[in-house]
Amino acid sequence: MKAVILAAGLGTRMGKLSKETPKGLIKVAGREILYRTMKILEMEGIDEFVIITNPLYKEKFGEFLRKNNFRYQLVINEFPERGNGYSLYLARPYVSERFVVVMSDHVYEETFIREALKGKGLVVDREGKFTNTEEATKVKIEDGRVADIGKALEEYDALDTGFFVLEPDIFEIIEKLIREKEKLELAEIVKEAGLEVFEVSGLFWMDIDTPEDIKKAKKFLIRNAIKGSGDGVISRYLNRRISTKISEVLVDYVEPIHMTLFSFVVGIIAAVVAFISPPIGGLLYQLNSILDGVDGEIARAAMKTSKFGGYFDSILDRYVDFFVLLALALHLRPNIWEWVVVSLAIFGSAMVSYSTERYKGEYFVDIYKAISQMKYLFGKRDERIFLTMILCLIGRIELIFITLALITHIRVFVTVCLVQKKEKLPK
């Protein structure tokens, strides 16, 4: 299936940004709006893109499309003032079967696109949870088809999401309309065709019109990036609230790997400081724990995740934990039997991660997804670090090792039991 992207419009409300940059190439959370849409479409099997733009933006789109290795046709609309209906008409020579039409200035979450591709006609949203309803194009539906469409409709059933799945016979209707009118908008085509509607409600999509819209979309994408991670209580109710704020600021400027390294450096500094002053070291350790979320949030929100990034981050986390605990132990100057407890705590911290990762290596699923009880098991990294910080602050370093030596190994033991219990169930 091919996708036609309408990108010939001249952004007028974006302030100085739009003078140089077409709306589709404005970055939202570290990636161009179109990169996002096209990458998701590509993952869902769209194998070629037909981009309609105006002569002014030709160069910029060409460069963007080449850089990202998309398979594309760039079509120039010499008369952008004739409306986006006319732009769509120019795609006619390039499509011969069912195709997707999508606006270049709409941001969609992945699930939205995945759902929308299952439908036919105009994709509408009855909820418009994330959209400025006033500005949106409204749709009146009758018998599953568009009865009326427009921004000013007083009575309406749903919002136009700017996403269409069309058959080539639509061009006959467009041809007829073009003969009658100098300027043709997509909405007029939709109405004339009495297009079927397909509902995808409640998911994130947004028409990016103003700099405020960019901020709003960015905020959503960062929040959406923490879904499904095996977060502990501290992460959920404390760390993520801070890390997402940091990510919102940094996502446009920082690469995930740099954040990984920065957070590691903070961790190592935490270890060095902890040796001299456990309370300050403990606070820095907690800062490392917060920053530890940022690289992943940025990477997912900006569609910059990499397997190596995830791998490298995990290894560095283990080293930070080790060095902080070792530094605290050295501060404590334990006797030989206290060293046994320290060793148990150090080894146990590594084993918590090992026991969950080894599961994934064996079963090829995340243990938190496979075994729901794991979510409620205390002793994840964020929880251990928070506990360490608190005990550093109240000056009970020895308690850190005693509790960690207990918690970590109990956690590993329970994990093994849960894995075995699950294995025994009939499949």
Add this chain to the structure above:
Amino acid sequence: MKAVILAAGLGTRMGKLSKETPKGLIKVAGREILYRTMKILEMEGIDEFVIITNPLYKEKFGEFLRKNNFRYQLVINEFPERGNGYSLYLARPYVSERFVVVMSDHVYEETFIREALKGKGLVVDREGKFTNTEEATKVKIEDGRVADIGKALEEYDALDTGFFVLEPDIFEIIEKLIREKEKLELAEIVKEAGLEVFEVSGLFWMDIDTPEDIKKAKKFLIRNAIKGSGDGVISRYLNRRISTKISEVLVDYVEPIHMTLFSFVVGIIAAVVAFISPPIGGLLYQLNSILDGVDGEIARAAMKTSKFGGYFDSILDRYVDFFVLLALALHLRPNIWEWVVVSLAIFGSAMVSYSTERYKGEYFVDIYKAISQMKYLFGKRDERIFLTMILCLIGRIELIFITLALITHIRVFVTVCLVQKKEKLPK
């Protein structure tokens, strides 16, 4: 596709075994010959089995088939003395498309069956690497078809593997032959039909005729079970030579999980003893390392592998390593700075496993398969344990910690570099 299994013959050369047990139900390396064949066929997509047996063995086969949840039809040949050609004829009402015919007393390795299923006609082996050629049925081939077949053929091209992929029209030939003869062997049908031959050479398959054959097959299956494991040098040239011998003895009597627990107990004893006497502890630790291979060998050879088994074994290995190193450290009574080295060694030992397992969890492939250089990287468990034993024997405990602290972290560092290098390569 269905598979017809010919199991009506009365074993005559198995000694007292065959009086009670049909040949197909004799255990080779902890599993009935038929369990092995049928499980592999099932994995390869065979969805129903037609088993032809005689009235004497009816009960035993029924019990076996029910216990293992196979989808089957049990067909009784009231006249087993009429030959296995007659047995095959009895399968006629149950097959309507291409089907497999296989002997109940042949052991095949997995790859053999996978290859054989790609062919048509009689599957032959030109090498007979594992088979007693004297006893085997020989095949003379002309133009890709059977020209002659028999045990006594003087000139022949290949051996009959007892594995066939047939079309239902074979039954017309059988019907004709049955009218002419009271006793009908499969070989006569093959010859009369001028069956196509399909070559699968050099892989393991064996006709189990005598108790010696059972031993030979068991030996092969155990040896075959160590293929593809990420073994270090010590494992390859020392541990496996001993562990496979142990596995050969134990495979018929011991469950893999019991071996896992036994090997763990030996490891814990090694730790306790190491605290008092490092040389003896070191030797016991090396014994644990050898025994550590047995559970996996038994499990694979007996087709008893389980994900939990692999998972549990890995966790226990980490604990054994930890306790042995901790015990040796306590024996050494280190000062505070020596404890730093001990901690690095303990943590590093866990990290070697973590860095390879985390890879599998992220990339969903074994790191030894994905990155070939990993095989040559020193510091795998078998190598670390052997080094520990040697240094225990010569009384240089402190050197254990110094070398482990270095080797393990260098290994983790190199692993991360190799992973990154691989990620950078174009896919």
